[in-house]
Amino acid sequence: MRGVRIDFDAAKPIYQQIMDGLCRAVARGELRPGDKVPSQRDLALTLKVNPNTVQRAYREMEREGLLETARGRGTFITRDRPLLEGIRRRLAEEAVTAFVDELRALGLEREEMMELLRSRLESERGIRRDDDGADGEETPRPGRD
Amino acid sequence: MRGVRIDFDAAKPIYQQIMDGLCRAVARGELRPGDKVPSQRDLALTLKVNPNTVQRAYREMEREGLLETARGRGTFITRDRPLLEGIRRRLAEEAVTAFVDELRALGLEREEMMELLRSRLESERGIRRDDDGADGEETPRPGRD
Amino acid sequence: MRGVRIDFDAAKPIYQQIMDGLCRAVARGELRPGDKVPSQRDLALTLKVNPNTVQRAYREMEREGLLETARGRGTFITRDRPLLEGIRRRLAEEAVTAFVDELRALGLEREEMMELLRSRLESERGIRRDDDGADGEETPRPGRD
Amino acid sequence: MRGVRIDFDAAKPIYQQIMDGLCRAVARGELRPGDKVPSQRDLALTLKVNPNTVQRAYREMEREGLLETARGRGTFITRDRPLLEGIRRRLAEEAVTAFVDELRALGLEREEMMELLRSRLESERGIRRDDDGADGEETPRPGRD
DNA sequence: GTGGTCTAGACCACA
DNA sequence: GTGGTCTAGACCACT
Numbered sequence: 001m002r003g004v005r006i007d008f009d010a011a012k013p014i015y016q017q018i019m020d021g022l023c024r025a026v027a028r029g030e031l032r033p034g035d036k037v038p039s040q041r042d043l044a045l046t047l048k049v050n051p052n053t054v055q056r057a058y059r060e061m062e063r064e065g066l067l068e069t070a071r072g073r074g075t076f077i078t079r080d081r082p083l084l085e086g087i088r089r090r091l092a093e094e095a096v097t098a099f100v101d102e103l104r105a106l107g108l109e110r111e112e113m114m115e116l117l118r119s120r121l122e123s124e125r126g127i128r129r130d131d132d133g134a135d136g137e138e139t140p141r142p143g144r145d
Numbered sequence: 146m147r148g149v150r151i152d153f154d155a156a157k158p159i160y161q162q163i164m165d166g167l168c169r170a171v172a173r174g175e176l177r178p179g180d181k182v183p184s185q186r187d188l189a190l191t192l193k194v195n196p197n198t199v200q201r202a203y204r205e206m207e208r209e210g211l212l213e214t215a216r217g218r219g220t221f222i223t224r225d226r227p228l229l230e231g232i233r234r235r236l237a238e239e240a241v242t243a244f245v246d247e248l249r250a251l252g253l254e255r256e257e258m259m260e261l262l263r264s265r266l267e268s269e270r271g272i273r274r275d276d277d278g279a280d281g282e283e284t285p286r287p288g289r290d
Numbered sequence: 291m292r293g294v295r296i297d298f299d300a301a302k303p304i305y306q307q308i309m310d311g312l313c314r315a316v317a318r319g320e321l322r323p324g325d326k327v328p329s330q331r332d333l334a335l336t337l338k339v340n341p342n343t344v345q346r347a348y349r350e351m352e353r354e355g356l357l358e359t360a361r362g363r364g365t366f367i368t369r370d371r372p373l374l375e376g377i378r379r380r381l382a383e384e385a386v387t388a389f390v391d392e393l394r395a396l397g398l399e400r401e402e403m404m405e406l407l408r409s410r411l412e413s414e415r416g417i418r419r420d421d422d423g424a425d426g427e428e429t430p431r432p433g434r435d
Numbered sequence: 436m437r438g439v440r441i442d443f444d445a446a447k448p449i450y451q452q453i454m455d456g457l458c459r460a461v462a463r464g465e466l467r468p469g470d471k472v473p474s475q476r477d478l479a480l481t482l483k484v485n486p487n488t489v490q491r492a493y494r495e496m497e498r499e500g501l502l503e504t505a506r507g508r509g510t511f512i513t514r515d516r517p518l519l520e521g522i523r524r525r526l527a528e529e530a531v532t533a534f535v536d537e538l539r540a541l542g543l544e545r546e547e548m549m550e551l552l553r554s555r556l557e558s559e560r561g562i563r564r565d566d567d568g569a570d571g572e573e574t575p576r577p578g579r580d
Numbered sequence: 581g582t583g584g585t586c587t588a589g590a591c592c593a594c595a
Numbered sequence: 596g597t598g599g600t601c602t603a604g605a606c607c608a609c610t
Contacts, residue, residue, distance in 0.1 A: 013600060020250075028252040039582060050602045055583075063353070070443060072582050072610035092251055096265045099244040105165075106236055107173035110266045117262055120241045121255045153360065158594065195595055303585060310540075318542035329597060340587045345598075362595040362597050382541055386555045389534040395455075396526055397463035400556045407552055410531045411545045448609065485610055 006047050014049055018057035023066065026077060027088040033079045037067065040075075151192050159194055163202035168211065171222060172233040178224045182212065185220075296337050304339055308347035313356065316367060317378040323369045327357065330365070441482050449484055453492035458501065461512060462523040468514045472502065475510075 004021030006014055025031045037043070040058060044051040058075055061067040065083050069075045078084065103113050151162055170176045182188075185203060189196040203220060206212040210228050214220045223229065248258050294311030296304055315321045327333070330348060334341040348365055351357040355373050359365045368374065393403050439456030441449055460466045472478075475493060479486040493510060496502040500518050504510045513519065538548050 015600080024250040024252075028250070041582080052603090053601065056600090058583090069583065070610090071448070071584095072608080074582060088251060092248060092253070092261065095244055095247040095251075096261055099240055099262070100265060100269070102240040103237060105169040105173070106233060106240075107169075108237065113266065114259070114262065116237060116241055117244070117259060120245060121258065124245070159361070160594080197595060201594090305585080314540040314542075318540070331597085342588085343586065346585090348598085359598065360595090361599095362593080364597060378541060382538060382543070382551060385534055385537040385541075386551055389530055389552070390555060390559070392530040393527060395459040395463070396523060396530075397459075398527070403556065404549070404552065406527060406531055407534070407549065410535060411548065414535070450609080487610060491609090 004047065006049060015053050015057040015060070018043075018047070018049075018054060019061055022057070022061060023087060023091065026066065026084055027091060031077050033077050033081055033084060035077045037075050037077065151194060160198050160202040160205070163188075163192070163194075163199060164206055167202070167206065168232060168236060171211070171229055172236065176222050178222055178226055178229060180222045181219050182222060294337065296339060305343050305347040305350070308333075308337070308339075308344060309351055312347070312351060313377060313381060316356065316374055317381065321367050323367055323371055323374060325367045327365050327367065439482065441484060450488050450492040450495070453478075453482070453484075453489060454496055457492070457496065458522060458526060461501070461519055462526065466512050468512055468516055468519060470512045471509050472512060 004018065004025065006017055008014070010017065012020075022031070022037065031037065037058075038046070040051050040054045044054045047054070058067055058069070062069060062075075064087070065078055065080065066087060067075050068078050100113065103116070108116070150166070151159055153159070155162065157165075167176070167182065176182065182203075183191070185196055185199045189199045192199070203212055203214075207214060207220075209232070210223055210225060211232060212220050213223050245258065248261070253261070294308065294315065296307055298304070300307065302310075312321070312327065321327065327348075328336070330341050330344045334344045337344070348357055348359070352359060352365075354377070355368055355370065356377060357365050358368050390403065393406070398406070439453065439460070441452050443449070445452065447455075457466070457472070466472065472493075473481070475486055475489045479489045482489070493502055493504075497504060497510075499522070500513055500515060501522060502510050503513050535548065538551070543551070
């Protein structure tokens with residue numbers, strides 16, 4: 001859960017930011033099938049948001065099948081691995097679609113898109129060196145609780 | 146303005162969808178510096194939206210410098226080419242940033258991102274033929290967020 | 291919306307009672323595809339519940355596809371008639387299933403079930419005379435009939 | 436007690452599921468007046484639930500008069516046959532009430548209700564053969580821990 | 581301590 | 596005026 005950061009000024013609602021954070025934590029393997037996620041109250045405290053907001057995020061994710069709640073015991077990552085993998089796939093596909101659609105709408109050709117991405121990844125190579133943590137991604141995490 | 150499609154169920158506000166559509170039309174060269182854009186009333190009619198909504202879109206774009214209003218004569222794309230190019234650049238950069246950030250959050254490496262994009266562009270090569278390349282909206286699904 | 295009554299003492303959450311009431315109003319044809327449903331605030335006032343509670347009911351029904359919201363204009367019954375009919379069918383099927391399962395668990399045979407239902411319908415024939423339309427509740431709570 | 440199945444994901448509290456299961460076992464004659472029921476510990480083990488949960492179920496049933504505890508000897512089904520029969524009757528009546536109310540809310544007429552039930556019983560005739568008739572819960576869902 | 585429901589009231593964005 | 600989000604805090608039920 002280390003990677004979840006809330007941007008209170010973002011256009012995206014907080015509860016969706018929480019969902020995104022959790023989805024990605026699972027996609028990255030930081031949270032594994034069957035793992036317990038923080039209690040609504042705990043997560044609310046650490047993120048400094050209202051418990052209701054966390055609850056909404058959890059509820060929506062339960063609807064998607066990502067989470068399962070056990071009355072009085074807590075909330076858990078589903079053990080349905082195919083579903084988890086499907087979510088990861090879907091998120092990646094959506095990212096590609098958004099990228100390609102947007103750039104095509106701007107009139108870029110295939111080669112330009114590839115080049116744009118390549119140069120970005122290249123230029124970031126140097127930058128992302130010391131900042132591992134400012135972004136919160138890509139670092140292997142220790143076991144929780 | 147052919148490429149502007151309004152999705153009334155999308156999460157994104159309609160006035161922003163209009164702004165996006167216009168920005169992209171300019172970026173693509175479909176609308177050129179100094180061109181007259183449709184009157185607010187006309188655009189509202191063709192898009193079947195509330196005139197207030199078009200007005201808001203135009204107002205915001207005027208604030209950005211993209212549009213200029215000549216009282217009594219209509220509204221025009223600015224002739225400030227650097228500004229137009231800047232907008233295009235900004236949109237493209239934002240798209241790359243969103244793409245890279247999202248995929249990194251999912252744990253993908255540089256090579257995987259490149260590969261993902263390449264395969265998508267490859268697979269689309271045959272498919273996209275009839276639909277003019279003027280799609281421009283991320284998710285064709287209704288209602289969700 | 292006439293049939294929606296809230297039982298604040300029922301075990302079933304209020305927002306679900308609202309959902310039930312609306313579903314049934316649609317099933318009965320009282321609300322038709324494309325109809326506008328009361329605004330969250332209005333319904334909250336008439337039912338004397340908190341607007342948030344109505345909102346939750348609406349949100350869940352939107353998720354089910356029964357409702358559609360148009361930004362700033364209101365909330366509407368979906369025009370997807372097959373879906374509506376499907377909901378009606380599902381509700382009826384679930385009722386039958388619950389009935390049969392429960393009575394079978396009590397050891398009743400087919401004929402007994404039929405007889406039980408017949409006698410109930412028979413005995414109600416006289417009672418239900420004046421109160422038609424003022425029903426819409428399912429709770430087997432005290433003080434009825 | 437063979438018929439008691441716990442659905443940990445169901446909306447209904449586990450202790451009530453236990454109560455339901457026991458009530459029905461008695462109603463079906465599987466458990467007879469004066470019979471000893473499993474100790475709280477044993478039942479908790481076989482159902483894989485928390486002993487507290489079984490305790491609560493037993494406590495509530497004792498309150499209803501269905502169970503009687505003989506200190507040091509165990510817990511027994513009451514010998515009060517009228518009370519047992521009353522419970523059975525009550526459960527059956529409640530089932531009928533729920534059924535009729537729900538279908539009426541959907542706008543069905545008496546004849547349609549009868550027909551709906553008849554067709555269901557008919558169609559099940561062939562299917563139910565192997566599974567002992569001891570199902571008793573509405574929605575069969577997976578999910579365990 | 582866990583999640584679930586509900587209220588009251590605030591603020592925002594959209595049409 | 597419409598729905599959407601969020602907070603604060605209360606109370607409940609289950610384990």
